[in-house]
Amino acid sequence: MIVLDTHIWFWMVTQDWKRFPAAWRNDIELADQVGVSPISCYEIVLAEERGRLELPCAAEDWFRDALEPMDIVLLPLNAAVACRAVELSPVHKDPFDRLIIATALVYDGRLASVDGSFPLYSEIKNRLLGS
Numbered sequence: 001m002i003v004l005d006t007h008i009w010f011w012m013v014t015q016d017w018k019r020f021p022a023a024w025r026n027d028i029e030l031a032d033q034v035g036v037s038p039i040s041c042y043e044i045v046l047a048e049e050r051g052r053l054e055l056p057c058a059a060e061d062w063f064r065d066a067l068e069p070m071d072i073v074l075l076p077l078n079a080a081v082a083c084r085a086v087e088l089s090p091v092h093k094d095p096f097d098r099l100i101i102a103t104a105l106v107y108d109g110r111l112a113s114v115d116g117s118f119p120l121y122s123e124i125k126n127r128l129l130g131s
Helices: 004-012 022-030 038-049 059-066 079-087 095-106
Strands: 002-004 034-036 072-074 110-112
Touching: 002 004, 002 022, 004 022, 004 038, 004 059, 022 038, 022 110, 034 038, 038 059, 038 095, 079 095, 095 110
Parallel strands: 002 034, 002 110, 034 072
Antiparallel strands: none
């Protein structure tokens, strides 16, 4: 299982391959399962509302096209993920990042992210794609 951080998911859907390491594309395509957190849906809608990205259609339509047809699973946000997010090292306080990291941990996945703060979390260090 590979869990995609929000930006990796968006770049994959928009085929912006130059934004992350080329080997990751192959790793993601060969993974048994690829998933994203519902938090990523929130982050994408929020980024569009704030003008940081533009979706070509309504968000609901974009999500429909960016999940099942791309073989990406929307992983449940549950109590185990919430608890794990709170238990993470106090690297930084972004609750969305913490929930995405916790999703990878709870679902026993590797995490694809270029976020520079993620390697600072000892809990995820060996689960980061490319590490």
